Amino acid sequence: MGSSWPSRERKALMLDPKRIREDADGVKAGARKKRIPVETLVDRFLELDEKRRALGFERDEQKAKQNRAGKDMARLQGEEREKLRKAMAEVSARAKSLENELSAIETEIQVLLLRIPNVPDPEVPEGETDRDNVEILRVGEPRKFDFQPKDHIQLGESLDLVDFPRAAKLAGSRTYILKNEGALLELAVLHYTLDAVVKKGFTPMIVPTLVRREPLVGTAYFPGGEEQAYTCEKDELFLVGTSEVPVTAFHSDEILDEAELPKLYAGYSTCYRREAGAAGKDTKGLYRIHQFNKVEQVVICRGDEAESRRMHQFILSNAEAILQGLQLPYRVVNVCGGDLGAPQIQKFDIETWMPSRGGYGETHSASRFYDYQARRLNLRYRDSNGKVRFCHTLNNTAIASPRILIAILENYQQADGSVTIPEVLRPYLGGRSEIRRKK
RNA sequence: GGAGAGGUGGCUGAGUGGCCGAAAGCGCCGCAUUGCUAAUGCGGUGUAUGGGCAAAACCUGUACCUCGGGUUCGAAUCCCGACCUCUCCGCCA
Structure with a gap:
């Protein structure tokens, strides 16, 4: 369902990702108190989060290269231009494949985040029903x-x-x-x-x-x-x-x-x-x-x-x-x-x-x-x-x-x-x- | 339901392939000036995310011109699709 979720939803977070990163155990304990199982969700998030940052860094580097070359392309003529164009075609392809990989990961992260519950206050009593x-x-x-x-x-x-x-x-x-x-x-x-x-x-x-x-x-x-x-x-x-x-x-x-x-x-x-x-x-x-x-x-x-x-x-x-x-x-x-x-x-x-x-x-x-x-x-x-x-x-x-x-x-x-x-x-x-x- | 128009920063509004995160104006902030107010001049003024870093400040990479896809070495700009808004006509509580 929902072929056209606006970007707001795509980006929708729930808990601060930083918090999950830094206090995964606390988040898990909170969910346990609510009787909502999330262990695997949290672990999967941590794994993907790590991956995302590594890929993102590399992607940004490729993009930066592209942007720098773009300025030269506007000036260069003839053979030099052609040479750069070919070189950039490769960079471009590399950036694109990183981008695809990354967006798959981000989509999965969003889905995970939407399902990880808020951490209850310590004042909340233990209990089932x-x-x-x-x-x-x-x-x-x-x-x-x-x-x-x-x-x-x-x-x-x-x-x-x-x-x-x-x-x-x-x-x-x-x-x-x-x-x-x-x-x-x-x-x-x-x-x-x-x-x-x-x-x-x-x-x-x-x-x-x-x-x-x-x-x-x-x-x-x-x-x-x-x-x-x-x-x-x-x-x-x-x-x-x-x-x-x-x-x-x-x-x-x-x-x-x-x-x-x-x-x-x-x-x-x-x-x-x-x-x-x-x-x-x-x-x-x-x-x-x-x-x-x-x-x-x-x-x-x-x-x-x-x-x-x-x-x-x-x-x-x-x-x-x-x-x-x-x-x-x-x-x-x-x-x-x-x-x-x-x-x-x-x-x-x-x-x-x-x-x-x-x-x-x-x-x-x-x-x-x-x-x-x-x-x-x-x-x-x-x-x-x-x-x-x-x-x-x-x-x-x-x-x-x-x-x-x-x-x-x-x-x-x-x-x-x-x-x-x-x-x-x-x-x-x-x-x-x-x-x-x-x- | 029928026919058109359009979606650019807080707002108005330029921009039709590179030097555009984006002119200009308004608004806002700071400074200067002026008995007060008003006016004027100069400067600044988006968000997210990564790196520099222990952190604030600051510097810096990347992304974002409704959204998604395509063309291209390169897209706010060209092509396709979706969504949304507005106008006129019809219908209607």
Whole structure:
């Protein structure tokens, strides 16, 4: 696939090649922590990297010879000229064959680099799956019901907020239709969230959800995540699973000024996920669905670890503030190595209390990448010394709906089957305070 | 969908085979000058990668004029292909 990758992708790196060269063991150990096997990839890279430099040196020498001769050719006449021409024909052929050899090696190196994962932070706990994630914070008390609480499906259907059977008729599994206050509630919670992050300084952006391949490679969803994305083959376009993709890629191939950093963007978009490989998991209701809407915080900041950590805390606290505003109980977990994606340095998930699960369900995910995505996106800035450096990127959910509606409906339900509307959402619903079955 | 035009540095825009990493202007930086501002003069001002080197500075090789391929001793310049952008017409939320 992809007969016409632009040069940006060709050059796309992931980890700094220098770093792999100098700390191959560290890179391997990092991948091991993520349970991603890369030993042979790294070794192969080191081997090719060595070769590349040797060949490159020789190639440059031939080229230099060529360039010097070119200047003489312009002056010389007759026999002398002819003699030089013949000599240069050989040099030229030599340079060309080196060039071919080299470009084969470079192509292979690129493929390898795209597959070597980012090295996780030492703070990332060891572990295999999400069960090994470490809770670091718990906020709010799960509500104790003095009646038999319903789950969001029962609530949604009895209040006529959702329609699953007809959604299945139209669009198959893992789909839903929101109607009445269900539709309004979704818009309200998205709008409330967007307003909240804009107040924190984020620039709201409504972005394309159907994108080219490059932003997906740049944000490191590809290669590897192809199965998770809906594809429009005729147009070679892909539906994004999150606005992180178009928003983080927004400044790709640019050199920003340090003074304009950090860039804070709030991407709003519909998100599409095939949920391949999740067969049989969370098949009912609004939890795991193919299409949803999300407000996403995206940060592009200086290539500085301390700054990146600060920003990580910042976006995490913004998401927490949104849940606190909704008065939903949640906890924050430090995601373990095995549950971490290839590009991430560290990830905190926020899980919101969902009574029907009898536990917390993931609703937010805050990641930092250092320069991993920025390298792939060729996203740079000029620092105060005039030096060009790669940015760092981060992102975090602000709200994703309708998943969050599960928590709202279930936590706010009343004994009589009605649902109280969270106070912060009421201004977005014409001041209404409850959802009640119509006669 | 039909018909055209075009892709050059931060921007505008020259350049039709070698002396072109690329004129000129704008912008930006430095210096000079001027009560301030403005104006003017001079100089500088891309990125990547390799070498000199322990490193910064600096020097230096190579590559890059959308991308890929071809012709040629030599390509921004000629040929082929792809991608992208724009204009007009049609259709359309």
